Amino acid sequence: MTDIPAKAAAPSASSGSVLLTLMKLRTFIALIAVLIFFSIAAPNFLSTANLILMSKHVALNAFLAMGMTFVIITGGIDLSVGSIVGLCGMVAGYLVLNGIDLQIGYTIYFNVFEIALITLAVGILIGAINGLLITRLNVAPFIATLGVLYVARGLALLSSDGRTFPNLVGKPELGTTGFGFLGAGRLLGLPVAIWILIVVALGAAYLAKYTPLGRHIFAVGGNERASRISGVRVNMVKMFVYMFSGFCAAIVGLIISSELMASHPATGESFELNAIAAAVLGGTSMSGGRGTIGGTIVGAFVIGILSDGLVMMGVSSFWQMVIKGLVIIVAVVVDQAQRRLQQRVTLMQMAKAG
Amino acid sequence: MSAIAEREIILKLEDVSKVYSGTVAVKRANFEVRKGAVNVLVGENGAGKSTLMKIIAGVERPTAGRILLEGEEVSFSSSGDAVNRGIGMVFQELNLFGNMSVAENIFATREITNRFGKIDRKEQENRAAEFLERLQAGIRPDMLVEDLRIGQQQLVEIAKAVSLDARILIMDEPTSALSAAEVEILFKVIADLKARGVAIVYISHRLEELIRIGDYITVLRDGRITGQEEMKNVDTQWIVRQMIGSDAKDFAKADGHLPGEEIFRAEEICLPRPTGGLAVDHVSLSLRAGEILGIYGLMGAGRSELFDCIMGRHGHSTGAIFIGGKQVRERDTTRRIRRGLALIPEDRQREGLVSILSVASNLTLASLSRFARLFHIRGADERQAVTQMVRELAIKVADPAQEVSSLSGGNQQKVVIGKALLTEPKVLLMDEPSRGIDVGAKADVFRTMRKLSRDGLGILFATSDLDEVMALSDRIAVMSNGKLTGMFERAEATEAALVAASALGHGPAPRTESTAHD
Numbered sequence: 001m002t003d004i005p006a007k008a009a010a011p012s013a014s015s016g017s018v019l020l021t022l023m024k025l026r027t028f029i030a031l032i033a034v035l036i037f038f039s040i041a042a043p044n045f046l047s048t049a050n051l052i053l054m055s056k057h058v059a060l061n062a063f064l065a066m067g068m069t070f071v072i073i074t075g076g077i078d079l080s081v082g083s084i085v086g087l088c089g090m091v092a093g094y095l096v097l098n099g100i101d102l103q104i105g106y107t108i109y110f111n112v113f114e115i116a117l118i119t120l121a122v123g124i125l126i127g128a129i130n131g132l133l134i135t136r137l138n139v140a141p142f143i144a145t146l147g148v149l150y151v152a153r154g155l156a157l158l159s160s161d162g163r164t165f166p167n168l169v170g171k172p173e174l175g176t177t178g179f180g181f182l183g184a185g186r187l188l189g190l191p192v193a194i195w196i197l198i199v200v201a202l203g204a205a206y207l208a209k210y211t212p213l214g215r216h217i218f219a220v221g222g223n224e225r226a227s228r229i230s231g232v233r234v235n236m237v238k239m240f241v242y243m244f245s246g247f248c249a250a251i252v253g254l255i256i257s258s259e260l261m262a263s264h265p266a267t268g269e270s271f272e273l274n275a276i277a278a279a280v281l282g283g284t285s286m287s288g289g290r291g292t293i294g295g296t297i298v299g300a301f302v303i304g305i306l307s308d309g310l311v312m313m314g315v316s317s318f319w320q321m322v323i324k325g326l327v328i329i330v331a332v333v334v335d336q337a338q339r340r341l342q343q344r345v346t347l348m349q350m351a352k353a354g
Numbered sequence: 355m356s357a358i359a360e361r362e363i364i365l366k367l368e369d370v371s372k373v374y375s376g377t378v379a380v381k382r383a384n385f386e387v388r389k390g391a392v393n394v395l396v397g398e399n400g401a402g403k404s405t406l407m408k409i410i411a412g413v414e415r416p417t418a419g420r421i422l423l424e425g426e427e428v429s430f431s432s433s434g435d436a437v438n439r440g441i442g443m444v445f446q447e448l449n450l451f452g453n454m455s456v457a458e459n460i461f462a463t464r465e466i467t468n469r470f471g472k473i474d475r476k477e478q479e480n481r482a483a484e485f486l487e488r489l490q491a492g493i494r495p496d497m498l499v500e501d502l503r504i505g506q507q508q509l510v511e512i513a514k515a516v517s518l519d520a521r522i523l524i525m526d527e528p529t530s531a532l533s534a535a536e537v538e539i540l541f542k543v544i545a546d547l548k549a550r551g552v553a554i555v556y557i558s559h560r561l562e563e564l565i566r567i568g569d570y571i572t573v574l575r576d577g578r579i580t581g582q583e584e585m586k587n588v589d590t591q592w593i594v595r596q597m598i599g600s601d602a603k604d605f606a607k608a609d610g611h612l613p614g615e616e617i618f619r620a621e622e623i624c625l626p627r628p629t630g631g632l633a634v635d636h637v638s639l640s641l642r643a644g645e646i647l648g649i650y651g652l653m654g655a656g657r658s659e660l661f662d663c664i665m666g667r668h669g670h671s672t673g674a675i676f677i678g679g680k681q682v683r684e685r686d687t688t689r690r691i692r693r694g695l696a697l698i699p700e701d702r703q704r705e706g707l708v709s710i711l712s713v714a715s716n717l718t719l720a721s722l723s724r725f726a727r728l729f730h731i732r733g734a735d736e737r738q739a740v741t742q743m744v745r746e747l748a749i750k751v752a753d754p755a756q757e758v759s760s761l762s763g764g765n766q767q768k769v770v771i772g773k774a775l776l777t778e779p780k781v782l783l784m785d786e787p788s789r790g791i792d793v794g795a796k797a798d799v800f801r802t803m804r805k806l807s808r809d810g811l812g813i814l815f816a817t818s819d820l821d822e823v824m825a826l827s828d829r830i831a832v833m834s835n836g837k838l839t840g841m842f843e844r845a846e847a848t849e850a851a852l853v854a855a856s857a858l859g860h861g862p863a864p865r866t867e868s869t870a871h872d
Binding site: 210211212213215216218219222223225226227228229230231232233289290 | 665667686687688691692697699704705706707708709710711715718719720722723726729730731733773777
């Protein structure tokens with residue numbers, strides 16, 4: 001990791017473009033660097049079992065980071081995703097165990113597919129609340145989602161009085177079995193969670209690149225006023241990104257509770273910070289307008305591999321936090337250096353031409 | 355004091371250049387400022403005057419070149435540095451804090467404090483009152499700046515600069531929003547400063563003004579200095595020649611096509627100001643297909659606000675608009691664009707472009723739905739439209755995937771125009787379409803306007819440039835203080851009449867301005 005800025009030591013005219021290319025590929029280089037480093041330093045790191053385990057860890061963060069990427073590209077932030085993970089897990093757990101009591105002597109039980117849909121809808125709904133607070137009531141994104149962070153977490157705790165919903169195997173006679181498939185099932189040798197990640201990531205990357213909505217997300221982050229004058233429905237775009245972020249968080253809530261076959265109301269605490277870290281590491285600019293889904297996924301892998309690798313090497317969790325923090329800071333510093341260098345190269349060319 | 359011709363040079367710029375991303379604003383300029391004199395700087399919009407002044411005032415750093423203050427090389431790292439060296443500046447775009455009082459603005463960053471470090475408000479207000487007294491503007495020091503008229507704000511900006519006790523005072527278009535009476539007062543203040551040995555750098559578009567108060571004149575064109583003379587040796591012809599070069603402005607001749615049916619009508623458009631009063635005051639006008647209607651007025655006359663109302667950018671504006679005889683009931687910008695309205699905003703950077711996106715993405719931003727089937731943007735269609743627009747408007751860009759901020763000002767403006775045209779508008783609103791772009795690009799923009807009107811578009815364009823409005827318009831509307839104060843057919847419009855109408859409601863009746871630049 002740390003060898004990347006070291007390469008920036010001697011900028012000369014000809015090395016400028018090489019340096020620029022290296023800087024642009026920094027997240028990718030970092031990924032390869034951590035892979036090589038841990039495959040040497042940590043035994044069993046490259047075993048299939050470990051790689052699959054790691055990718056499952058990474059997937060959880062990657063989902064949240066994708067939602068976060070769109071939000072940050074529009075110039076916002078979503079602090080509520082961790083709480084949405086917790087609340088959605090509780091919703092799923094509650095529905096598996098208790099169904100919905102209609103208060104007239106009947107209780108509706110849903111099958112696992114329906115439960116998943118309802119849970120996703122809850123995630124989207126909370127995202128919509130974030131969006132409404134931000135677009136209609138003009139609350140700053142930081143504050144709006146901070147408020148929702150507390151409310152959602154509180155609701156999750158209230159739903160079970162702070163207890164865990166255990167043993168979510170369901171009952172065959174109610175048709176609620178099979179909840180474990182999402183978290184523990186496999187298709188063609190890969191965990192189901194990874195397949196879902198692939199589908200959502202491809203969808204998000206397509207959205208960003210080939211749809212008017214995707215283009216509008218970047219435009220809003222680049223210049224909200226100009227977007228408005230160009231007829232972009234800025235409020236709708238913002239509603240969408242927070243709803244998508246809520247949707248991603250709901251998926252994570254489902255996967256975690258399915259994997260554990262239990263829902264704990266404190267699940268997902270501080271997940272939002274990891275998601276922001278992955279997005280930033282992947283080149284998303286906090287000032288809006290810049291970022292890619294691919295970069296974010298790579299960023300999530302760097303963070304995930306770094307923490308799993310350090311665990312395998314037996315590094316203390318306290319040092320892990322220090323290292324993670326440093327990596328994020330270095331990433332942003334290199335990002336800024338790249339911008340400045342790029343600007344200078346362009347200016348020099350223009351001064352020569354003029 | 356010796357002979358007038360040999361007044362001491364206090365500040366000298368040598369081979370100064372300034373490059374921005376996208377434009378070379380100043381090219382190897384040599385400029386001298388003399389003590390106890392009014393040093394005039396003229397040039398067209400975008401010639402680099404403001405940039406040159408910002409370099410002197412320490413706001414911008416030159417990319418290359420030297421600054422000599424009393425023979426000693428200096429480099430300012432901030433405007434505070436320049437202020438400490440006795441250089442003050444009245445900015446064209448007002449640099450005031452609207453949420454603070456007049457006195458607080460005048461003493462911003464050099465607050466008067468008592469022994470305990472507490473700001474002495476009384477003392478500040480008393481001292482501010484002295485400066486304001488000299489400007490006879492009827493401004494109280496405890497008024498909030500945002501509650502003042504824009505002309506009064508300009509006077510506060512001037513008071514602030516005067517209060518610095520500067521040896522060099524730069525005034526960038528200080529009269530652009532002042533009434534004739536206020537201009538007279540300002541000139542008295544300038545004469546007073548001059549007598550005390552202050553070097554004044556004065557920038558203005560109004561040639562008659564310059565000739566009246568200037569001692570030395572420097573002309574800038576496209577970032578280069580094209581002439582430096584004593585004012586008494588020159589006449590308007592000389593100035594105009596230096597400003598625009600040998601060839602006169604290329605406005606593209608009218609082709610004599612006749613406008614068609616009414617395509618657009620605005621009725622009783624009103625927009626309240628947050629501070630009370632109306633920014634747009636019961637404006638009604640109508641526009642025919644293929645007609646260019648110029649709207650002339652000073653800064654703050656309400657032209658941009660009128661356009662904003664028409665585009666539906668202010669939810670609380672009132673009045674009705676009609677396109678092709680049918681009322682437009684949609685209140686939001688998105689649906690008004692679909693009805694055939696498009697705006698080219700005055701401020702390219704803030705409202706026209708998404709600077710971090712590519713030229714292509716900017717061009718198609720407003721019309722993406724045209725290229726999309728369901729939700730998929732058809733890349734080939736989009737590319738084709740981009741290529742065609744780049745060719746039609748002669749946008750100089752190697753690759754449309756380039757970031758738009760790497761283009762020159764004129765080409766950026768063409769991108770904004772192209773974006774509006776891709777929405778296939780019926781009515782085009784252009785707010786200062788030639789601001790800050792070079793001569794060649796200007797000619798292209800004007801030619802495009804002619805062509806569009808020939809194709810049957812209705813064009814409303816706002817400008818504060820008399821030549822432009824006279825040369826391009828089929829009809830000319832004049833706005834002042836939010837009101838429509840005049841409507842002239844091209845044939846009957848005279849510069850004097852336009853100027854008179856643009857000053858209505860700005861204090862006492864204006865003196866008749868000579869038709870200096872002809």
